[in-house]
Amino acid sequence: MMSVRERRWRRANLVLCSVAMMGLAIASACSDRCVRNSDCRGGAECVAGLCFFPGDDSGADAGGADANGMDANGMDASGMDADASSSDAGNPDSGSSNSGDDASRSDDEPDAAVMDAALMDAANLDAGLPIDSSVDVDGGGTSDGGS
Amino acid sequence: MPKLWRAYEGWVFALALSAGFVHSPRASAQTRYMTADARTGSGVSLGTGQGGAVTARRTPLFVDAGIRTWTDETPDPIYGASLRLELDGRVGVGVVPHVELSRSIGPFEIRPRIGAPLFFAPYSLLGLELGATLAIPLVHRFALTAGVFAAAFFWGSDLPGNSALTMINATVGAELAL
Numbered sequence: 001m002m003s004v005r006e007r008r009w010r011r012a013n014l015v016l017c018s019v020a021m022m023g024l025a026i027a028s029a030c031s032d033r034c035v036r037n038s039d040c041r042g043g044a045e046c047v048a049g050l051c052f053f054p055g056d057d058s059g060a061d062a063g064g065a066d067a068n069g070m071d072a073n074g075m076d077a078s079g080m081d082a083d084a085s086s087s088d089a090g091n092p093d094s095g096s097s098n099s100g101d102d103a104s105r106s107d108d109e110p111d112a113a114v115m116d117a118a119l120m121d122a123a124n125l126d127a128g129l130p131i132d133s134s135v136d137v138d139g140g141g142t143s144d145g146g147s
Numbered sequence: 148m149p150k151l152w153r154a155y156e157g158w159v160f161a162l163a164l165s166a167g168f169v170h171s172p173r174a175s176a177q178t179r180y181m182t183a184d185a186r187t188g189s190g191v192s193l194g195t196g197q198g199g200a201v202t203a204r205r206t207p208l209f210v211d212a213g214i215r216t217w218t219d220e221t222p223d224p225i226y227g228a229s230l231r232l233e234l235d236g237r238v239g240v241g242v243v244p245h246v247e248l249s250r251s252i253g254p255f256e257i258r259p260r261i262g263a264p265l266f267f268a269p270y271s272l273l274g275l276e277l278g279a280t281l282a283i284p285l286v287h288r289f290a291l292t293a294g295v296f297a298a299a300f301f302w303g304s305d306l307p308g309n310s311a312l313t314m315i316n317a318t319v320g321a322e323l324a325l
Contacts, residue, residue, distance in 0.1 A: 005286075008254065012283045015293050016319055033202040035194025035312060036305045038237050038270050046307040049196030 177220045186211045186292060186320025189235070195310040206314050207235035211243065223248050231264060239305075241266035243276065256282040256290075264298060266305065274300030274312075288324040293317070 002010075033049035034040050040051035189208045196202030213229030224246045233239035245262030258280040266272040278296030285291055300312040 008283065008285055011254075012285065012291050015281060015283060016291070020319075030191055030203045030205040033194075033196055033204060035192045035202055035204045035307070035310070036272075037307060038239065038305050039204065046194070046310070048198075048307075048310070049194065049200075049202040 177218045179216060179218045181214060181216045181325040182322050183214050183325055184212075184229075184292060184320055184322035186213075186294070186318040188294070188296075188316045188318030188320075190296075190314060190316030193311075193313045193315075194307065205235075206316050207233045207237060207239070209233045209235075209239075209316075211318070211320070213243070215247070217249075225249055225258070229262075231266070233266075239266050239270065239272075240268045241272070245276070247280070254284060256284075258282065260294075260296075262296075264300075266303065270303065270305035272300050272303035272305040272312075274298050274302075278316075280318075282322060290322045290324075292320045292322050294320075 034046035034051050035049070037044075037046050040046050042053075044051040044053050046052075187208065187210045188206075190206045192204050192206045194202045194204070210232045211229040213227055215225050215227035217223070217225040225248070227245050227247065229243040229245070231239075231241045231243050233241075241264055243262045243264045245260050247258045247260035249256055249258045251257075260276075260278055260280060262276040264272070264274055264276050276296050276298040278294055280292050280294035283291045283293070294317065296314075296316050296318070298314040298316065300306055300314075306312055
């Protein structure tokens with residue numbers, strides 16, 4: 001014969017476990033895109049799920065901003081960080097490793113292969129797949145700006 | 148001493164007034180009840196992504212510390228307020244004033260609630276929150292709580308432009324009757 005206290009504990013456990021399971025189910029469906037400005041680091045703003053730095057509206061933004069978004073969300077990977085160099089001169093989040101590549105990239109047209117690789121990486125991240133780091137998105141042979 | 152008293156006179160008066168508000172059962176022939184609670188929660192935040200698609204992201208873990216108060220003469224509605232801290236990858240501070248009802252179902256209490264979460268530091272965010280808490284009494288004056296809340300935010304510096312932000316969060320916590 002269960003005491004009243006035992007019964008209450010069992011009910012409490014049932015409710016708490018149900019809430020925990022629901023939380024896990026919800027969390028597993030989440031991506032790493034931003035939904036609030038505070039999801040982005042370094043003063044970046046969230047625009048359509050991606051982190052942009054204010055005033056950074058050059059033509060290479062699609063790939064660069066995407067990389068920022070991933071980087072800002074703590075999903076940095078070699079390919080993503082390398083791609084961030086395409087548009088992020090002065091980006092405090094992209095780190096000093098890109099500085100060598102920024103000057104040369106800023107005058108060039110964005111490389112279609114680089115953009116495709118970055119978008120593919122972003123899609124992989126969303127799908128929970130690993131990033132294909134074999135694609136050299138830096139153009140310099142290394143991920144630190146070819147230095 | 149008089150100077151010191153004058154400096155703090157206003158605060159002492161305000162505190163006395165607050166204490167009177169909280170503990171004035173004899174003066175008004177009614178008993179005021181209070182509870183203090185703490186809860187933690189998370190869930191899913193939904194925003195607008197590329198092409199208008201819905202983007203889901205885990206809500207930052209938050210901690211609420213709050214109080215609720217009511218009297219025996221007017222048990223409904225119950226007024227309360229919580230201090231809310233977001234602690235997951237950022238630190239956000241806000242308050243959540245709320246109003247709730249309370250209905251007993253067997254040994255449990257169901258409390259539908261509406262609140263207005265307002266974050267003010269380091270970013271601002273204002274919205275409406277609707278949900279319910281289940282209170283499970285364990286021992287005298289002590290209860291466990293579990294809740295589910297839906298929130299929609301419509302103003303603040305943390306809100307991306309041209310984007311809606313909604314959240315569905317679950318909480319667990321504990322409550323102590325004072």
